Structure formats: structure tokens, C-alpha cells
Amino acid sequence: MPELPDLVRVRRVLSAALSGRRVTGARTGDPTVLRIMVREPFPAALVGRVLLSVERRGHFMRFAFDSGLLLVVNAMLVGKYRLVPPVSRAAHDKDPVALGFALTFDDGAELRYIDDKRMGKVYVVGAVDEQRIPVYGELGVDVLSPGFDRENFVALARGRRDQVRMFLMDKRALASIGNAYADEILFAAGIHPKTFVRKLTADDLGRLHAAIGRVLGGAIEEIERQDQSIDVKVRDFLAVRGRDGQPCPQCGTKIRSVRVGDGDACFCPTCQPTTRRLFVEWEKLPVGANQDAAKPRRKR
Ligand SMILES: [Zn+2]
Known part of the structure; x- marks a missing residue:
């Protein structure tokens, strides 16, 4: 996903550019990412409404409109926001295939949410149902x-x-x-x-x-x-992230990747020593040791 530091910046930029502005046009693209939890017609219900605030809650972005409607976005791995300023709109008149939604504002600027993998979710929700959004309602x-x-x-x-x-x-x-x-x-x-x-x-x-x-x-x-x-x-x-096989910036040891749960972690074996044996050290096993009982984990 865009992670916290990315989202802090996205929020600041979007809030400065769009808070207090009126929506003059709204459209959706690929419906896969939309989770509509309201009766109002979407996206038509947003036209004419004022965007009151843009907030980050955990890894979700929350757009609040003066009608009480909320857009809450979990961008997952690759979802991204694009702010198209009024002057360059003509150069972008064809929507990208992966468009989730686009909102045009009264100064001519346009906010687009684009998700190439369609893994993200855009929840369209009223305030009463906000806490029903999966994970969002239970954030730590x-x-x-x-x-x-x-x-x-x-x-x-x-x-x-x-x-x-x-x-x-x-x-x-x-x-x-x-x-x-x-x-x-x-x-x-x-x-x-x-x-x-x-x-x-x-x-x-x-x-x-x-x-x-x-x-x-x-x-x-x-x-x-x-x-x-x-x-x-x-x-x-x-x-270390994304630097598997490259030297550690602190000690020069090769950075390695290891499976943890359902994700891959990058770490430095020297700067981050293990506290338990992850792999059997064969040279230290006594001769004739029961090899089935000491099966090594598959190295990744
Ligand atoms: Zn290191």
C-alpha cells in the first residue's frame, strides 16, 4: 500500500488543494473497487456537495462531504491519488483504465483515484455505517x-x-x-x-x-x-526494504529476504541477529544425528 509516510503527504496536499471546494463533476471507472453502502445514486450524489475535510485514519483516507456522505479509501498495494491541476486537464481527457473514481472541483482541479491491481477498496458510506467498514472500524x-x-x-x-x-x-x-x-x-x-x-x-x-x-x-x-x-x-x-542481495548500509553484510507469515521481510543477518536457530547448522550436528528430526527449513 502507500504506507503511512506516503499517506501523510497525500493527505496534506489534497487537503490544502481541495478542502472547502465544491464538487462540480463526479464519475467512476472500474466498479471492482467500489463498495457502495448508501442508497443515494453514486457518484451523482456528490455533485454540488462541498468537500469538508480529508483525513488519514491508519492506512485509510477519509473524504467527508457536507451532505454527510463519506468516501473512505483503502488503497492497498498500488492504489494512488492523482491531482490534476486545471491547466493540464486537456492533456488528460481520456480516463485511465484503472480509474476508481474522479471528482472535479469548482476551480477546475480534478482528483483521481487509480488502482492498477484493483486490490484497493473505495467505501461510499454514511456516517452511521462508517464503523462497519472492514478493518477500519477496528483500527488500533x-x-x-x-x-x-x-x-x-x-x-x-x-x-x-x-x-x-x-x-x-x-x-x-x-x-x-x-x-x-x-x-x-x-x-x-x-x-x-x-x-x-x-x-x-x-x-x-x-x-x-x-x-x-x-x-x-x-x-x-x-x-x-x-x-x-x-x-x-x-x-x-x-x-533494507527492496534491497535483497545488496550490502547492508551499516555493516556491508548481504541483505536477505525471509518469509514471515504471508509476507517477505528484508533484513540484515548481522545487524538483526536471530534469537533462535532458524536453520539447522549441519556442521555442528553430531555424526549420525537423526536427520529426519532435524530437517532444515527450505531457504528462501
Ligand atoms: Zn548490517
Whole structure:
């Protein structure tokens, strides 16, 4: 998905450009991504309405209109927003195939939501049903909110039986960390992605909590600094994510990729040492050891 730092920027740009503006035209493209939970005709019901606010809630973007209607978007892996300024509209008069929706505003600017993989969801909902949106209604603490302090984080970690990367990515606990920043945060904290949460010491949890704020905060600054248009994913500054096989920026060890749950994690085996044996070390096994009982995991 566009991850938290990307969405922070998207929200800021869209809010500055569009909040308080009236919708003069609305259209939809591929219906696969639309989840219409209202009786009003969509998208016609938006025409003439004022966009009151653009907010980020976890990894969802929430557009509120003066009629009470909401658009809540989970962009998943590749969904993206494009803001087409009035002057360049003529150059874009044909809709992309993957258009989810497009809204034209009273200054002539157009907001487009485009999803090449059709994995994202656009919920069209009234305020009373907002909490029925899957996952959105159960989001955990926002990791960028002031309420996300160390104590709060330690309390969330208590009693977890899963691996730390899966915990970080559990949207019902922490809203919201995706694949890329889960890897970056674990690297910054020096913790192996497969470490079980219950094995983390108080010191580990403190480092991890600090790394969440530091990594996300640094990324937000860097994305703003690069000042690309909002449909460009800025990831070139990441330390380990997407760098499988390349040298670690800290120690030079080759960065590796490992399966964790249903995702792939990138990590540095030296900076993020494992706390348990992931692979059987054959040379250390006594001669004649029962090899079936010590079957190595398939290396990825
Ligand atoms: Zn390293």
C-alpha cells in the first residue's frame, strides 16, 4: 500500500488543494473497487456537495462531504491519488483504465483515484455505517498519534504470541505499518523479523517503540523534501526494504529476504541477529544425528 509516510503527504496536499471546494463533476471507472453502502445514486450524489475535510485514519483516507456522505479509501498495494491541476486537464481527457473514481472541483482541479491491481477498496458510506467498514472500524492506536507512548506500546505487546513483524503489521493493534516500514523499523531497532514478541526484553520493546517514531518521522520528512507529485512512490532512501542481495548500509553484510507469515521481510543477518536457530547448522550436528528430526527449513 502507500504506507503511512506516503499517506501523510497525500493527505496534506489534497487537503490544502481541495478542502472547502465544491464538487462540480463526479464519475467512476472500474466498479471492482467500489463498495457502495448508501442508497443515494453514486457518484451523482456528490455533485454540488462541498468537500469538508480529508483525513488519514491508519492506512485509510477519509473524504467527508457536507451532505454527510463519506468516501473512505483503502488503497492497498498500488492504489494512488492523482491531482490534476486545471491547466493540464486537456492533456488528460481520456480516463485511465484503472480509474476508481474522479471528482472535479469548482476551480477546475480534478482528483483521481487509480488502482492498477484493483486490490484497493473505495467505501461510499454514511456516517452511521462508517464503523462497519472492514478493518477500519477496528483500527488500533495510530502510531503517529501523541497517545502512542512507550507504555501503550508495551501493553499492546503483552500477551502476544506472534512474531514481531506480524505484530507490527497487525492493524487492529497498530494503525498502520505496512511491509516496507515494518522492515525499516526492525532494522533500525536491530531486531530479527521472526523474533517472537514474548522473547523481546523491555529494552528491545523500548528500542522498537523509539524506532517506529524515528523511522516514520524521518520518512515523512524525506518524502516532503523530495517533493514529488503525490502519485509517485518515494522509496529510494530505504535502508533494507527492496534491497535483497545488496550490502547492508551499516555493516556491508548481504541483505536477505525471509518469509514471515504471508509476507517477505528484508533484513540484515548481522545487524538483526536471530534469537533462535532458524536453520539447522549441519556442521555442528553430531555424526549420525537423526536427520529426519532435524530437517532444515527450505531457504528462501
Ligand atoms: Zn548490517
